[in-house]
Amino acid sequence: MKSVHKIRLIVSAVLLAGLLSACGSNNNNTSPSSQAVNAESEPDPIELLNVSYDPTRELYEEYNKSFAEYWKKETGGTVTIKQSHGGSGKQSRAVIDGLEADVVTLALAYDIDAIAGKGLLKEDWQQSFEFNSTPYTSTIVFLVRKGNPKGVKDWDDLVKDGIEVITPNPKTSGGARWNYLAAWGYAEQKFNKDEAQVKDFIKKLFQNVPVLDSGARDATNTFVQREIGDVLLAWENEAYLALKEFGDKYEIVTPSLSILAEPPVAIVDKVVDKKGTRAAAEAYLKYLYTEEGQEIAAKNFYRPRLQSVADKYKDKFPQLNLITIKDHFGGWQEAQKKHFADGACLTKFTRRVPDKGPARGV
Amino acid sequence: MKLLRLKDRVLPGLPLTLGFTVLYLSLIVLIPLMALAIRSAGLSASEWWLTVTNARVLAAYKLSLLTSLFAAIVNLVFGLLLAWVLVRYRFPGKRIVDGLIDLPFALPTAVAGIALTTIYAPNGWVGSLLEPLGIKAAYSPLGITIALIFIGIPFVVRTVQPVLQDMESDMEEAAVLLGSYRWRIFRKIILPELIPPLLTGFALAFARGIGEYGSVVFISGNMPMKTEITPLLIITKLEQYEYNQAAAIAVGLLLISFLLLLLINVLQRWSNRRQSPIRKGG
Amino acid sequence: MAGIVTNTRARPSADRKPHLTETRAVRWALTGIALLFLALIVMLPLVSVIAESFRKGWDAYVTALTDPDALSALRLTMITALIAVPLNTVFGVAAAWAITKFRFRGKNLLITLIDLPFAVSPVISGLIYVLLFGAQGFLGPWLQQNDIHIIFATPGIVLATMFVTFPFVARELIPIMEAQGVHDEEAAVSLGARGWRVFRKVTLPNIKWGLLYGMILCNARAMGEFGAVSVVSGHIRGETNTLPLHIEILYNEYQFSAAFAVASLLMLLAVVTLVAKSILESRMSRDVEN
Numbered sequence: 001m002k003s004v005h006k007i008r009l010i011v012s013a014v015l016l017a018g019l020l021s022a023c024g025s026n027n028n029n030t031s032p033s034s035q036a037v038n039a040e041s042e043p044d045p046i047e048l049l050n051v052s053y054d055p056t057r058e059l060y061e062e063y064n065k066s067f068a069e070y071w072k073k074e075t076g077g078t079v080t081i082k083q084s085h086g087g088s089g090k091q092s093r094a095v096i097d098g099l100e101a102d103v104v105t106l107a108l109a110y111d112i113d114a115i116a117g118k119g120l121l122k123e124d125w126q127q128s129f130e131f132n133s134t135p136y137t138s139t140i141v142f143l144v145r146k147g148n149p150k151g152v153k154d155w156d157d158l159v160k161d162g163i164e165v166i167t168p169n170p171k172t173s174g175g176a177r178w179n180y181l182a183a184w185g186y187a188e189q190k191f192n193k194d195e196a197q198v199k200d201f202i203k204k205l206f207q208n209v210p211v212l213d214s215g216a217r218d219a220t221n222t223f224v225q226r227e228i229g230d231v232l233l234a235w236e237n238e239a240y241l242a243l244k245e246f247g248d249k250y251e252i253v254t255p256s257l258s259i260l261a262e263p264p265v266a267i268v269d270k271v272v273d274k275k276g277t278r279a280a281a282e283a284y285l286k287y288l289y290t291e292e293g294q295e296i297a298a299k300n301f302y303r304p305r306l307q308s309v310a311d312k313y314k315d316k317f318p319q320l321n322l323i324t325i326k327d328h329f330g331g332w333q334e335a336q337k338k339h340f341a342d343g344a345c346l347t348k349f350t351r352r353v354p355d356k357g358p359a360r361g362v
Numbered sequence: 363m364k365l366l367r368l369k370d371r372v373l374p375g376l377p378l379t380l381g382f383t384v385l386y387l388s389l390i391v392l393i394p395l396m397a398l399a400i401r402s403a404g405l406s407a408s409e410w411w412l413t414v415t416n417a418r419v420l421a422a423y424k425l426s427l428l429t430s431l432f433a434a435i436v437n438l439v440f441g442l443l444l445a446w447v448l449v450r451y452r453f454p455g456k457r458i459v460d461g462l463i464d465l466p467f468a469l470p471t472a473v474a475g476i477a478l479t480t481i482y483a484p485n486g487w488v489g490s491l492l493e494p495l496g497i498k499a500a501y502s503p504l505g506i507t508i509a510l511i512f513i514g515i516p517f518v519v520r521t522v523q524p525v526l527q528d529m530e531s532d533m534e535e536a537a538v539l540l541g542s543y544r545w546r547i548f549r550k551i552i553l554p555e556l557i558p559p560l561l562t563g564f565a566l567a568f569a570r571g572i573g574e575y576g577s578v579v580f581i582s583g584n585m586p587m588k589t590e591i592t593p594l595l596i597i598t599k600l601e602q603y604e605y606n607q608a609a610a611i612a613v614g615l616l617l618i619s620f621l622l623l624l625l626i627n628v629l630q631r632w633s634n635r636r637q638s639p640i641r642k643g644g
Numbered sequence: 645m646a647g648i649v650t651n652t653r654a655r656p657s658a659d660r661k662p663h664l665t666e667t668r669a670v671r672w673a674l675t676g677i678a679l680l681f682l683a684l685i686v687m688l689p690l691v692s693v694i695a696e697s698f699r700k701g702w703d704a705y706v707t708a709l710t711d712p713d714a715l716s717a718l719r720l721t722m723i724t725a726l727i728a729v730p731l732n733t734v735f736g737v738a739a740a741w742a743i744t745k746f747r748f749r750g751k752n753l754l755i756t757l758i759d760l761p762f763a764v765s766p767v768i769s770g771l772i773y774v775l776l777f778g779a780q781g782f783l784g785p786w787l788q789q790n791d792i793h794i795i796f797a798t799p800g801i802v803l804a805t806m807f808v809t810f811p812f813v814a815r816e817l818i819p820i821m822e823a824q825g826v827h828d829e830e831a832a833v834s835l836g837a838r839g840w841r842v843f844r845k846v847t848l849p850n851i852k853w854g855l856l857y858g859m860i861l862c863n864a865r866a867m868g869e870f871g872a873v874s875v876v877s878g879h880i881r882g883e884t885n886t887l888p889l890h891i892e893i894l895y896n897e898y899q900f901s902a903a904f905a906v907a908s909l910l911m912l913l914a915v916v917t918l919v920a921k922s923i924l925e926s927r928m929s930r931d932v933e934n
Contacts, residue, residue: 049880057897084880085893089601098779098788099796099878118780169584172601211501211583214598217896225900226483228501245898274791342604372830373745374839380742383754386735390806391760394772397782401775440681447678451671459679461918465686468861468914470868471766472888473907476895477689480696487692488684512685534664544666573765576870576888593767593871600771600875609775612768619763627756 045078046280051101053088053174053263054217055238059300060105066296067287071280079280087215088174095120095268102272102281105265107174107216109325110332112266121269134262135288136302139322140175140182142253143223143232143239150230154255155186158231159204166229167209168219170339170346174263175216177340179233182259184339185323189257199345224250235261236317237301260322398616402609413610418586419595423614426592429503430571433510437567438560441518448519449526467516471576478509479580501583506591509577514567521563522556529555562629569622573615693911697904708894708902709909716882717890718909723798724886725866728806733859736813740851741843743814744821745829755818761810769807770875773800796878801886804872809862816858820851853928857921864917868910 052060064081071079084091084099088107095101096118106112109126116123126133144152150163158165168176183205184198191197211228213219216238223232224246231253232239239252265285272278287293294309303317304310329335339345405413413419447453448460466474482489482499489499499505529552537547575593583589590598592615599608665671698705708714739758743751761769775781777794787794794800824847832846848855870888877884885893887910894903 054896082880082883084878086879087601093601094796094878096780097774097795098784169586172598212585214584221896226500227485372833373826373842374833375741376746379738380748383735383739383742387757390803390810391757394776394807397776398768398772440678443674444678444682447675450665451675453675457922459682461922462682462686464918464921465690465914468864468917470870470888470910472870472891473693473910474689476891476903476907477693481688481692487688512689515685531664538664569763573763573768575765575767593765596767596771597875605775605780608771612771615765616768619765623756623759623763
């Protein structure tokens with residue numbers, strides 16, 4: 001009697017497991033988005049892996065579809081693009097650790113430099129494509145709650161008492177480094193490059209940060225979903241996306257000065273040579289520069305490089321004074337050393353934030 | 363614990379089973395952990411010390427230890443209460459309540475994390491009630507503690523429950539005959555018996571809390587020096603390509619965990635040895 | 645750490661003589677406080693998951709669960725559990741047999757080492773495999789030369805899961821087999837039975853419910869692991885995302901109700917686990933009584 005029970009139990013467990021996995025695969029095969037079905041009839045379907053940072057999810061979802069159609073038209077072949085998203089630094093680390101990305105599209109050149117430093121791609125990768133390999137740009141803007149109740153107009157307002165600023169952690173988030181550098185650039189202009197005052201400004205700014213998330217998307221979630229903070233320092237595209245998702249609850253404030261954020265793209269030489277996907281990977285990134293690619297970028301709130309598309313979306317992106325990382329900070333390696341490395345400026349600003357009662361507070 | 367009186371082996375299978383055990387243990391657990399130790403040895407002793415005594419790392423250790431400690435204390439009190447109620451009283455729905463105790467153990471930590479954050483965030487069900495009182499639950503050490511209380515509650519209840527259940531009532535009977543009050547009986551007779559399982563449960567909840575990641579990252583707020591837990595700091599270091607430092611911090615955490623584990627095993631042996639109820643007052 | 649998986653056998657100790665229990669008021673008060681605590685800490689998250697997942701209605705719920713990415717995450721989660729649980733079960737039985745039926749030196753150390761994964765932070769469990777198998781790790785160059793993928797692929801996810809769920813079955817079996825001693829097996833051997841047969845005919849019937857119970861716990865944890873898997877996954881959509889990781893992604897894409905819908909699936913797993921557990925417990929105690 002007992003053993004009958006046992007057998008029945010085991011059999012039903014196995015059946016259940018089999019059933020579940022079977023229906024999983026069935027559904028997958030019949031689902032329209034799976035390319036596996038039409039791949040059977042063609043030679044050599046290509047699969048690319050694009051390792052990207054957080055706010056590009058929507059952009060590449062649309063872009064990948066468009067590119068797959070384009071590739072089919074051009075070559076007759078099938079290409080499937082797999083996506084991986086996460087904090088820029090985290091993604092770069094994964095590629096270094098062996099995540100086989102054909103292309104990387106990260107938040108800042110420094111993270112791709114880190115990959116190049118391990119020999120996965122050539123040191124001068126930024127020369128491979130136009131505009132320093134950044135097919136689209138963005139900038140840093142403020143997202144505030146509807147009606148701008150705290151009257152935030154410019155960077156000065158962020159250091160006032162009683163303002164809560166949400167930004168991700170510049171140590172881990174690419175977007176947050178742009179935030180930080182934009183604020184620094186503004187303070188330099190304001191205080192005429194008096195470094196002590198600039199540092200004081202940045203320090204005050206970070207004292208107003210109640211939550212330091214690890215990625216740009218986490219920070220947006222904190223601001224919009226948890227309703228914490230008065231201002232979100234965000235990628236322009238991230239801010240517009242929040243507007244699109246959550247509509248009338250927020251508005252965008254464009255500061256008088258910001259930074260030209262250049263998220264670069266690159267082919268990971270070692271991976272594409274091994275997998276034999278260089279041609280497709282190159283076409284994939286080049287397509288970003290075409291009219292179609294630029295249009296998709298603009299639609300997803302990235303500032304296009306191509307003049308014709310830029311003109312078309314002129315009203316969407318307000319003109320403002322933009323500083324660049326190269327002219328203002330001497331490039332990423334310099335900026336990293338001065339601002340973000342352990343023991344550099346940033347560490348001092350986020351340290352000893354006035355404690356309102358740490359663990360004892362519970 | 364029964365001592366095995368087996369001198370010469372009668373039963374078969376020792377070489378096979380022990381061999382397999384050690385091999386599997388080595389492959390899955392020991393060799394990978396060794397890799398961690400070796401990587402951490404990439405730093406010299408003084409560098410290692412500098413890394414783990416860095417202000418931010420110390421703050422993370424402190425936060426992890428304090429919140430885990432506090433959560434374990436809360437769980438100690440309420441775990442005992444729950445076990446007591448479940449063993450000694452009758453009330454409707456008791457079976458369901460008993461089953462619920464294990465939920466935090468079976469529920470994936472990520473699910474627990476987003477659920478707790480949703481509830482305790484300033485616009486959540488409970489968070490919105492606390493907000494007017496000036497209490498910030500999510501994104502503060504309090505939020506971390508709540509998550510750790512959630513994670514740790516089954517440990518205390520499930521270690522105390524069997525002991526409480528198996529407790530004979532002779533001593534209690536005798537005490538009643540001698541005219542003792544309930545509270546006094548509890549303190550003098552029942553509690554001393556429960557101390558070993560309570561301590562074990564406490565240590566288990568504590569150890570689990572120190573390393574917990576999934577349920578905490580969502581609710582913690584991740585401010586360096588304030589609400590950044592140690593496991594998150596390890597991930598942060600990894601993301602900055604600081605492998606050696608990540609390994610060093612991990613080794614520090616591992617040492618703490620290992621010490622706790624040792625303590626638990628000692629406690630368990632102690633509680634197993636304590637057969638007679640008439641020994642050692644609380 | 646046997647405490648976690650100790651069985652609580654129901655005994656009628658709730659009916660106590662009046663002089664051995666508290667007054668009615670105290671009993672009610674204590675029960676009330678205990679239940680309130682449980683409601684706040686444990687029930688509320690459960691309810692919130694359900695409420696949030698149906699916020700956008702039944703259709704959105706179904707769409708979230710039948711999304712191709714969700715299904716592939718489900719499949720990966722099942723594959724992982726189907727590999728990790730049986731392997732850990734074989735290990736658990738072997739370890740419990742060696743530890744409880746024989747005496748040897750270093751037994752206590754062995755038990756402590758088996759417990760180790762309980763105390764190791766999940767993040768560290770993932771990290772160690774990155775250090776070992778990552779491109780910059782000890783075996784990385786060799787693996788790359790031979791084109792073997794471990795981390796950022798299914799094997800790494802399975803390994804990390806195996807590490808995290810390593811002690812469950814062994815820890816459940818050791819106390820049971822210890823309590824049973826070696827008499828039955830010795831008798832069987834003296835009657836001429838051989839190794840495997842002794843295990844199957846004598847030991848297994850005694851431990852079957854405990855074994856199944858250990859496997860169920862192991863399975864629940866294997867399917868729900870987040871921290872360790874997150875470190876080794878690589879987060880490739882539709883390929884290396886398990887269900888818990890898929891939840892995180894949805895959550896990060898503003899698809900809150902979809903995230904909670906998938907979460908409710910995992911929660912269902914937890915509830916099924918608990919029900920199975922309580923059934924097994926009553927069977928175990930019945931076996932003991934017989």
